[in-house]
Amino acid sequence: MTRHEIITGHVLSFTEDPFGIAPAASVTWHEALLIRDGTIIATGDLDTLRQQAPGATLTRHDGCLICPGFIDAHVHYPQTAIIASWGARLIDWLERYTFPEEMRFADPAHAAAAADRYFDLTLAHGTTTVSSFCTSNTASVEAFFTAARARGLRAAAGKTCMDRNAPPGLCDTAQSAYDDSAALIARWHGVDRLCYVITPRFAPTSSADQLAALGALWANHPDCLMQTHLSEQIEEIAWVAELFPKARDYLDVYETFGLLGDRALFGHAIHLTAREASRLSETGAALIHCPTSNSFIGSGLFDIGRRLAEGQRIGLATDTGGGSSFSMLRTMAAAYEIGQLTGTALHPAQLLWLATAGSARALHMGDRIGTIAPGMEADLVVLDLASTPAIATRHARADDIWDAIFPTIMMGDDRAIRDLRIMGQPLRTG
Template sequence: MSLHAYRAALFHTLDDPSVSPEAAVYHADGLLVVEDGQVTAFGPHDDLRATLPLDTPVTHFPGHLITPGFIDAHIHFPQTDVMAAWGARLLDWLENHTFPTEQAFVDRAHADSAAAFFLDQLLANGTTSALVFGSVHKTSVEALFEAALARNMRLIGGKVLMDRNAPEGLTDTIERGREDTEALIRAWHGRGRLGYAVTPRFAVTSSPGQLAMAGDIAAAHADILIHTHMSENTEEITRVAQLFPDAGDYLDVYARYGLVGSRSVFAHCVHSDDDALRRLAKAGASVAFCPSSNLMLGSGLFRLKRACACGVNTALASDVGAGASFSMLSMMGEAYKVGQLSGDALDPLHGFYLATLAGARALHIEDRVGNLEPGKEADFLVLDLAATPLLARRTAGVASLAETLFILSILGDDRVVAHTFLAGRLAHSRNGVSGLAQDTAWQPITSPC
């Protein structure tokens, strides 16, 4: 049995605090108790300390805030090497940057190296779970899952399905896409903390037959996700209308092939109208809000409050590599700026919900992660409120939790993440593990990748 307690300020959400303010739970001097990788208690230090055995080790992090690990609802691991690519809209960006880069993932050694770097970047930025695009190559997803399994990450990913309107070497066929997807599901879904998502890139690059095949696989595996893009860019929407002239709108394209349901996650939806958003809500589908990439590619301003008013679950996402950072703190700041431009300023409590519990709900892992309720897996972060001189100056004397969170979202980055824990084990430490050396069980998870 492994029992350990962590003392710091604590914060998590039990629901959307923009709807239920009492769902934001904060303890200025709190205690998080972890046993065998699970949370057993979360509350005020003075109340909980007396309930623990006298020899329970307690690590104190003064000046720090413990939160759930961040959950990225949409990200591309093969696109790490095209981050900060200059000057293109979506379709041109795919052709000139993404597709050439993804060609290299046919090579397993390259995929292994990229996966190791990608996951280490997630952990360094406090992202403990993510919904991840691979490339069209089966090897890319095998590399990703193997690296995630070694780190004990709760991660969901999938091989891209793409059988048209892409370069040679980046397209599969309906049958090969089916065979590879089914093989990956058999080998990896449910192994460790891994899950699978059927992953057609978007309607432009999948034929009707391939979309139908994707829907068939999703119907045959009730516990996998469906992950794709929708209504990101006006040129893309026009192209989809040309390719599917009989469809009522972009969402109808996916609905015709059984790809719209409670386990569907649609990235972007920048230009989805109220009717489409309400249909998504009725189906129980989720939207991944990608503020950084929408700005980088000039795609438009997602109306978060409108989506929420339509009842659709919305989660935050980095969308690396069009997105400019792995940091979900930075994504909260970008989401705030997008809101300012559209008259929908993002409340910082809501921002943290979008990056934690809302993401867990989109990925259907909210029974395991997303907050730090007793019984959940102990994926958590220790955030340093004085990680930089400017942060130290700005957070000093701040009495409001909302103001502290807002400062972190605007001024914070990976330097704020002092420690990242996965299932109670230290997976990343900004300055090494010397401060935690008293417990020999706490060592960084190493990977063969």
């Protein structure tokens, strides 16, 4: 049965990249949008849309911001239970918190419960799409995709591959990494709204043989994404140099083994050499900015102004659980704060673009999600722009729409989520 619904509010539609023109000029505002069977059919004024679909259900969110569902381009869902753990640098974090927690995901029941809990938390914060690292146990991947599919989500994930510098219970081999990943691609890639991501954790935990195997796997499945970590901390970069002494730099390790291309996602990428920055831009790979993680673990400041000037493709992410929040609103606020520290004051339109259309572009999903326009999938979040007393106080003094939105970006949390739609439907649980 065909179902039409009109939703009213401040409907935000990106028509341009706000980093390429005056940010406010990148957006067109509409009074309402029309959805039919999970797809956005039209945007415009309410009377026109009523004439176009006279029997449509009307849902009013007047005064609220209606924008694409948030897209979190780099997460570790198995780290949900260890988020905000105290006092560790990257390598210490892995050994003290991450590896012990990931050992538990060999139990399918534990993995299923963790996946359900993760999606409950992220959806409550308005996030409708994520790209997640799982663990080296295939049960963790099965749990993630099962939970995402039950909720009707567009989601991406992969088995985290590592065959050294990790506990034996988490290590696979070059061959098993290839075989397990290939089997998971055959089972899940392209099913409903799901996408498989080839996932070496990072160079220190994969041997040359394993990286070569995963490069060969990607060559055999070029429509998959590939995600890993790059230049997160200074100590990590030095460790990579010791492990791969013939490499010109950190990025060269991945490139040598066929793990660099326009469908590659590199988390963090803070401390890049000039050569690395040039190659990343040339190949069209995406850099995923993880601001709360970078500050929480003390990794450094991602210089977004510099990276944009280089022509880099950039997405935004919480990096749960090294990141200290499940909220993309908090992540946008942290990106603003780090931008201030590096000399780039990000406009609210630019922050929202990074969390929606920018991350969709990084994930090669920009033709389906990330923007409100006819033909796009209707993953939507509705934000109450006066959700708390503090935000309402500032909102009352707003001079324009951007002045009204910015306090919610900086101070908002799950209380700001008035409504959430997955393919046009109110959120359903798994």
